[in-house]
Amino acid sequence: MDLSWSTYEMHGAAVLALSGGLCSDTVLTVEPEVARLLAGDQRVLVVDLAEVEECDSAGLAMLDACDRACTAAGVELRLSAPQELIYQGLHTRGLTSRLRVFGSLDGATRGDALDLR
Helix, strand or coil: CCEEEEEEEECCEEEEEEEEEECCCCHHHHHHHHHHHHCCCCCEEEEEEEEEEEECHHHHHHHHHHHHHHHHHCCEEEEECCCHHHHHHHHHCCHHHCCEEECCHHHHHHCCHHHEC
16 A cells, blocks of 8 residues: 655644555565655654554554654654554554644643543
8 A cells, every 4th residue: 555645734733634544565665755854943743644544563663753753853753643544553553652642633732631632
């Protein structure tokens, strides 16, 4: 499965909107984009997972590594709108206790605590 993405700004946050499969075959293709976004001047990075159809252990590890890279860069990572199966993967791996996961992109970009999952 392929992975594509777009980047833009919303409510002062950098948004990385992913589409397709975040898996062992694709995670390395998006890592340079994450690094580029972390080098920018936004202090919040939202990874929009609404269009991610598959996320294996490599994809979950990439999101975990992304969190560590964000912390090192002084950037807050927020995840938005993961499908239920992907949310369960995040939960099973223990990532939901550390990462801020929002139900919607709008809630994530605004940091709306009422939209936290």
